[in-house]
Amino acid sequence: xxxxxxxxxxxxxxxxxxxxxxxxxxxxxxxxxxxxxxxxxxxxxxxxxxxxxxxxxxxxxxxxxxxxxxxxxxxxxxxxxxxxxxxxxxxxxxxxxxxxxxxxxxxxxxxxxxxxxxxxxxxxxxxxxxxxxxxxxxxxxxxxxxxxxxxxxxxxxxxxxxxxxxxxxxxxxxxxxxxxxxxxxxxxxxxxxxxxxxxxxxxxxxxxxxxxxxxxxxxxxxxxxxxxxxxxxxxxxxxxxxxxxxxxxxxxxxxxxxxxxxxxxxxxxxxxxxxxxxxxxxxxxxxxxxxxxxxxxxxxxxxxxxxxxxxxxxxxxxxxxxxxxxxxxxxxxxxxxxxxxx
Numbered sequence: 484x485x486x487x488x489x490x491x492x493x494x495x496x497x498x499x500x501x502x503x504x505x506x507x508x509x510x511x512x513x514x515x516x517x518x519x520x521x522x523x524x525x526x527x528x529x530x531x532x533x534x535x536x537x538x539x540x541x542x543x544x545x546x547x548x549x550x551x552x553x554x555x556x557x558x559x560x561x562x563x564x565x566x567x568x569x570x571x572x573x574x575x576x577x578x579x580x581x582x583x584x585x586x587x588x589x590x591x592x593x594x595x596x597x598x599x600x601x602x603x604x605x606x607x608x609x610x611x612x613x614x615x616x617x618x619x620x621x622x623x624x625x626x627x628x629x630x631x632x633x634x635x636x637x638x639x640x641x642x643x644x645x646x647x648x649x650x651x652x653x654x655x656x657x658x659x660x661x662x663x664x665x666x667x668x669x670x671x672x673x674x675x676x677x678x679x680x681x682x683x684x685x686x687x688x689x690x691x692x693x694x695x696x697x698x699x700x701x702x703x704x705x706x707x708x709x710x711x712x713x714x715x716x717x718x719x720x721x722x723x724x725x726x727x728x729x730x731x732x733x734x735x736x737x738x739x740x741x742x743x744x745x746x747x748x749x750x751x752x753x754x755x756x757x758x759x760x761x762x763x764x765x766x767x768x769x770x771x772x773x774x775x776x777x778x779x780x781x782x783x784x785x786x787x788x789x790x791x792x793x794x795x796x797x798x799x800x801x802x803x804x805x806x807x808x809x810x811x812x813x814x815x816x817x818x819x820x821x822x823x824x825x
Contacts, residue, residue: 496528500632501756509768601800644678661727690824
């Protein structure tokens with residue numbers, strides 16, 4: 484197989500999550516070993532392209548990082564197409580284009596979630612050769628069946644709920660745990676089912692607090708001494724309160740049952756990736772290098788029916804992959820007595 488002497492830039496943007504380093508390794512090792520490409524690591528997301536904060540990555544720099552959480556390249560939430568104070572139009576896209584040329588890049592790999600893929604698509608429209616890789620614990624990127632980081636987050640959340648069971652049982656309390664998910668309730672759905680949640684509230688399903696209270700009282704009446712309520716942070720609630728605090732106080736007031744809340748927060752995004760996320764991220768990274776070799780730009784790597792493929796970036800940006808209220812896990816949960824707020 485012939486070797487293409489191409490120069491590939493890699494950046495990671497948006498929130499961190501387990502598996503990013505595995506994806507960087509997948510891109511880098513495949514690009515270097517299989518195709519003889521040169522790999523340039525770009526620090527701190529799109530900021531690194533603006534500031535020319537880059538370094539050439541040798542293959543040895545990619546060894547030993549597959550188990551490491553976070554991102555060795557660093558990240559930021561810079562949105563280069565959004566004008567900053569004092570700018571009539573965004574100036575950073577032009578700077579990025581100029582630096583892309585100065586660096587002699589033949590392609591740019593953008594690892595990130597919805598915002599990152601939206602920016603990647605805009606850069607592709609500006610003429611850059613871009614390939615996206617979807618990552619987020621929220622699992623809400625359009626165009627792929629799953630994002631890496633999700634499995635790790637579900638595992639962490641499930642363990643946390645498991646631990647709450649013992650405290651809830653000991654004190655005969657209702658325990659409310661808030662998990663990440665502004666718009667999509669995938670983490671709450673999967674971990675709630677996996678850990679035996681009694682009530683699961685998702686942003687995609689409108690809930691009725693009277694119904695929730697009745698579900699909890701019904702459990703109490705039949706001698707079930709405690710309940711676990713799993714809520715996604717993005718459910719409807721007053722802005723000045725957390726979802727967990729709001730739901731907890733409402734439950735205690737409406738039922739008289741002693742209720743406590745826990746917010747898991749950033750713990751869900753930290754630590755080493757699960758084996759499944761390591762494999763998925765590696766597959767994504769390797770396929771991104773394949774796409775660059777074939778010149779298939781303006782695309783995002785995707786998983787469809789356990790097959791690695793790609794989708795056009797212009798189909799991804801601005802769309803979200805949300806939980807369908809008829810999802811099979813919701814149907815199965817309801818059949819086993821799980822309350823989804825309606």
